[in-house]
Amino acid sequence: MNYVSVVSRLVTMENFAAPGDFVDAARQGWAKARPELDVSSIEVMGRITRIGALVTQRVEHDLAPEDITRAEFDLLCTLARSGRPLRASEVTAATMLSGASTTKNADRLARRGLIERLPSERDGRVVLLQLTADGHALVDRTFPNFLARDQELLSGLTAREQAALAELLRKVAMNLEVRH
Amino acid sequence: MNYVSVVSRLVTMENFAAPGDFVDAARQGWAKARPELDVSSIEVMGRITRIGALVTQRVEHDLAPEDITRAEFDLLCTLARSGRPLRASEVTAATMLSGASTTKNADRLARRGLIERLPSERDGRVVLLQLTADGHALVDRTFPNFLARDQELLSGLTAREQAALAELLRKVAMNLEVRH
DNA sequence: ACAATCTATTTTACTAGTAAAATAGATATG
DNA sequence: CATATCTATTTTACTAGTAAAATAGATTGT
Numbered sequence: 001m002n003y004v005s006v007v008s009r010l011v012t013m014e015n016f017a018a019p020g021d022f023v024d025a026a027r028q029g030w031a032k033a034r035p036e037l038d039v040s041s042i043e044v045m046g047r048i049t050r051i052g053a054l055v056t057q058r059v060e061h062d063l064a065p066e067d068i069t070r071a072e073f074d075l076l077c078t079l080a081r082s083g084r085p086l087r088a089s090e091v092t093a094a095t096m097l098s099g100a101s102t103t104k105n106a107d108r109l110a111r112r113g114l115i116e117r118l119p120s121e122r123d124g125r126v127v128l129l130q131l132t133a134d135g136h137a138l139v140d141r142t143f144p145n146f147l148a149r150d151q152e153l154l155s156g157l158t159a160r161e162q163a164a165l166a167e168l169l170r171k172v173a174m175n176l177e178v179r180h
Numbered sequence: 181m182n183y184v185s186v187v188s189r190l191v192t193m194e195n196f197a198a199p200g201d202f203v204d205a206a207r208q209g210w211a212k213a214r215p216e217l218d219v220s221s222i223e224v225m226g227r228i229t230r231i232g233a234l235v236t237q238r239v240e241h242d243l244a245p246e247d248i249t250r251a252e253f254d255l256l257c258t259l260a261r262s263g264r265p266l267r268a269s270e271v272t273a274a275t276m277l278s279g280a281s282t283t284k285n286a287d288r289l290a291r292r293g294l295i296e297r298l299p300s301e302r303d304g305r306v307v308l309l310q311l312t313a314d315g316h317a318l319v320d321r322t323f324p325n326f327l328a329r330d331q332e333l334l335s336g337l338t339a340r341e342q343a344a345l346a347e348l349l350r351k352v353a354m355n356l357e358v359r360h
Numbered sequence: 361a362c363a364a365t366c367t368a369t370t371t372t373a374c375t376a377g378t379a380a381a382a383t384a385g386a387t388a389t390g
Numbered sequence: 391c392a393t394a395t396c397t398a399t400t401t402t403a404c405t406a407g408t409a410a411a412a413t414a415g416a417t418t419g420t
Binding site for chain 2: 403414416
């Protein structure tokens with residue numbers, strides 16, 4: 001790419017919209033406003049938080065007809081994939097919410113008959129949470145739709161690209177999780 | 181990899197902890213609980229939402245000493261990189277929050293003297309938001325720290341890997357953004 | 361020009377999430 | 391074998407975010 005095409009690309013991007021995605025626009029903004037800053041890391045981290053927020057909103061929207069929040073659905077899915085009753089504290093660790101939220105979400109799901117609270121035989125402080133038949137049914141009915149929606153989002157990528165992306169994200173995730 | 185090594189890897193991962201990151205554990209759970217489901221898409225989407233949530237929490241924690249929320253900081257950074265006063269509705273579009281939240285956040289930031297509200301000359305309904313000198317100073321003082329933290333998270337990846345990751349994420353982001 | 365309609369922001373009334381205190385059961389120590 | 395300390399969960403008191411109503415200014419059609 002020569003000087004002219006670089007310039008014409010910049011002019012195009014500034015004056016005639018469509019500079020790629022949200023993060024491309026943000027990066028261009030920083031390049032102009034604070035040219036001395038190296039903002040290259042937002043190419044990855046900005047996109048991750050942006051995509052994460054958009055996907056979360058979409059999931060919430062799709063769950064509205066079930067009259068269930070994303071956090072409650074997350075709790076149900078955590079129990080569904082664990083195959084055994086989990087302690088409230090295990091659910092808290094898996095869902096990234098506070099213990100107080102786990103109590104609240106478990107209350108609402110129990111009132112709706114989607115989960116049950118069991119006492120632990122070993123430890124009287126512990127509350128075990130497990131899906132009821134209705135809870136299992138809800139997960140079995142709705143979870144595949146979310147998988148399909150996710151696949152759709154990745155449909156622009158080849159299988160090889162999806163695998164490469166997953167592997168790169170695993171590295172970032174592991175780096176992040178070791179720091180708590 | 182032969183049959184034995186596959187089996188030994190599975191056994192290792194099930195019985196001796198450390199199956200990689202959070203998503204590896206979740207995927208194994210689904211594989212056992214619902215072997216008929218193709219949950220491969222969570223390798224990407226699950227990691228994006230997980231990393232997004234962890235990074236968001238970390239940013240909130242790091243902003244606590246400034247007595248400012250992540251949403252407020254996001255508003256300040258949006259103004260800082262735009263280089264001109266923005267309409268409240270432009271800020272709303274950039275921050276992924278509701279208009280009501282923009283009003284609330286702008287209220288608090290204006291009370292603290294970090295932004296100013298200006299009337300638009302063209303349209304009496306419009307409120308323009310712009311940084312004060314104090315607001316600029318706060319962004320200049322703190323934003324570089326967040327860039328450094330983000331770079332640290334990506335330090336396990338080569339420059340080539342970071343570029344590949346950014347490019348793959350851009351594809352996903354653009355696919356998502358065209359669907360609103 | 362003037363009602364009808366549209367649009368940008370704010371206000372109101374509400375829900376979700378949290379930190380810290382309270383509660384209750386387990387464990388350790390003298 | 392108490393009693394002090396630790397741990398798991400719940401309750402309380404609060405903050406952040408939102409949808410929908412209210413407000414106020416712009417636009418459109420006649």
